Amino acid sequence: MSNAGRHRLIAQAVKESGSATVQELAELTGSSEMTIRRDLDTLAAQGALERIRGGARTLLLRSEEPPFALRAHEAIDAKRRIAAEVCSLIGDGETVLLDSGTTCLEVARLLCGRQITVMPLSLQAIHALSGSPSPTTLMVPGGRPRAAEGALTGPLTLASLSALRFDTAVVGCCGLSATEGLTAYDLDDAAVKKAVIASTRRVIAAADGSKLGHTAHAYVGPSILLHTLVTDTTAPADEVAALEDTGTVVKTA
DSSP states (O other): OOHHHHHHHHHHHHHHHSEEEHHHHHHHHTOOHHHHHHHHHHHHHTTSSEEETTEEEOSSOOOOOOOHHHHTTSSHHHHHHHHHHHHHTOOTTOEEEEOOSHHHHHHHHHHTTOSSEEEESBHHHHHHHHTOOTTOEEOOOOOEEOTTTOBEESHHHHHHHHTOOEEEEEEEOSEEETTTEEEESSHHHHHHHHHHHHTEEEEEEEOOGGGBTOOOSEEEEOGGGOSEEEEOTTSOHHHHHHHHHTTOEEEEO
16 A cells, blocks of 8 residues: 555544544554554644544544434443442532433432432433432423433523522533533533533533543533543543643542
């Protein structure tokens, strides 16, 4: 394979998957890892991709969110470990605001029966908590559910959030990095996340490692707004270190 052909193949693979390791690209092209590293340096210099430790990632913002039904079956064990760690940080008697998303849904399931007041922001989490035995107090906001997502958005959701104050908010992440901050795929979802952060004293982000270093197109705010990030062992070490440098406490489940 010619250099130009290999470069095209590498650039396309990184664009389609979002990121790729040196080993994966070596197997794809049938080249040595040393050759791939040189190729990545060349492509990064040309602005075709971003070089990261152990591989490369696309410079394009990935604006399409995978469907909820698909995400619900991805990294289930990691999401449950993250949820358990998040719940360990929530004390009895707290008022809790729970964002939408698959990881936050796992948090909702573990909060059932806890001595807390909780307001979920998705139909799935409301359903999970609707049968909670005492002493859990469930609050239901207004809003319009996003199609196929169940996440509540719109003026009624924002009004519910502006009228209340919470001890802790658990926020899901579409993308998070120390440089680009917290981002979302949907502008309405980003508006809700901003209101969530404004209405709470403490913000806990719950995100598996695939979300770190990723950037979606709807900006929510800088990473310094997060008091704690709970992630898993797949989180990129450089992103974890960078977030810790901004003052965010990072816990790995």
